[in-house]
Amino acid sequence: MDQGFFLLFAAGAVVTALTVVLARNPVHSALALMACFLQISAIFILLEAPLLAVVQIFVYVGAIMVLFLFVIMMIDVREAVLQRFLPGSNLPALVLLVLLGVEMLVLVFRSDRLSATAPIATRGGDQIRQLSTTLFSDYLLPFEAASIILLAALVGAIVLARKEWP
Amino acid sequence: MVPLGWYISLSVALFVIGAAGVLLRRNILVVLMSLELLLNSVNINFIAFGHYHADFRGQIFAIFVIAITAAEVAVALGILVALVRNRATLKIDDITLMKG
Numbered sequence: 001m002d003q004g005f006f007l008l009f010a011a012g013a014v015v016t017a018l019t020v021v022l023a024r025n026p027v028h029s030a031l032a033l034m035a036c037f038l039q040i041s042a043i044f045i046l047l048e049a050p051l052l053a054v055v056q057i058f059v060y061v062g063a064i065m066v067l068f069l070f071v072i073m074m075i076d077v078r079e080a081v082l083q084r085f086l087p088g089s090n091l092p093a094l095v096l097l098v099l100l101g102v103e104m105l106v107l108v109f110r111s112d113r114l115s116a117t118a119p120i121a122t123r124g125g126d127q128i129r130q131l132s133t134t135l136f137s138d139y140l141l142p143f144e145a146a147s148i149i150l151l152a153a154l155v156g157a158i159v160l161a162r163k164e165w166p
Numbered sequence: 167m168v169p170l171g172w173y174i175s176l177s178v179a180l181f182v183i184g185a186a187g188v189l190l191r192r193n194i195l196v197v198l199m200s201l202e203l204l205l206n207s208v209n210i211n212f213i214a215f216g217h218y219h220a221d222f223r224g225q226i227f228a229i230f231v232i233a234i235t236a237a238e239v240a241v242a243l244g245i246l247v248a249l250v251r252n253r254a255t256l257k258i259d260d261i262t263l264m265k266g
Contacts, residue, residue, distance in 0.1 A: 020196070021191065
């Protein structure tokens with residue numbers, strides 16, 4: 001049952017990811033990326049991480065992709081539609097990508113530690129409560145650093161995108 | 167129960183597709199979207215390993231990755247809007263001001 005759902009969502013994620021890279025129009029890429037993020041959030045639910053699934057939908061689908069679509073609306077994408085890929089020979093990049101993928105897959109499937117079918121350790125109780133306790137006790141400093149980075153990015157984005165410079 | 171290797175294979179597939187988008191596409195918007203795909207494939211790995219070892223740190227790292235990605239996208243799109251306003255191009259092979 002789990003495996004069927006996993007294969008369904010994984011196939012959806014791979015197909016929509018290919019659509020992102022192959023689509024001619026950036027709007028189609030953005031919509032396909034949104035669908036891909038939804039599939040990945042379903043996979044997070046299969047991994048028993050419901051908090052991450054909801055955060056994925058809120059942040060990626062709700063915020064980041066809407067930002068992308070706003071920028072696509074603001075700028076003229078018609079001239080970039082004509083040619084999808086970089087001009088010239090793309091063979092070295094393709095060879096590099098195939099080598100990368102084959103290498104990672106060989107490493108995964110030749111290692112016996114990664115072929116576990118059941119969780120090596122199980123956990124019980126209220127998982128989201130334990131997660132937030134860990135996040136706000138052991139990882140409080142990185143959390144605050146992340147909030148400062150977000151504030152800096154907010155100010156920086158406003159300054160960068162401003163029309164007139166003082 | 168789904169084996170751990172399946173999740174890692176999915177993440178490898180998404181990583182390779184996203185890297186292909188970064189290396190091969192000409193439109194800077196699609197390059198940025200492919201970067202999102204790369205970061206998401208890494209998140210799948212973090213959460214899968216965290217699940218199979220019953221460790222919350224995988225999920226916590228994934229939360230931080232998502233937060234930093236949001237910051238990165240905001241800055242990148244701000245730079246993109248400023249770039250399009252000044253140079254009026256979206257092709258990455260036209261943007262060679264810094265001779266990279």
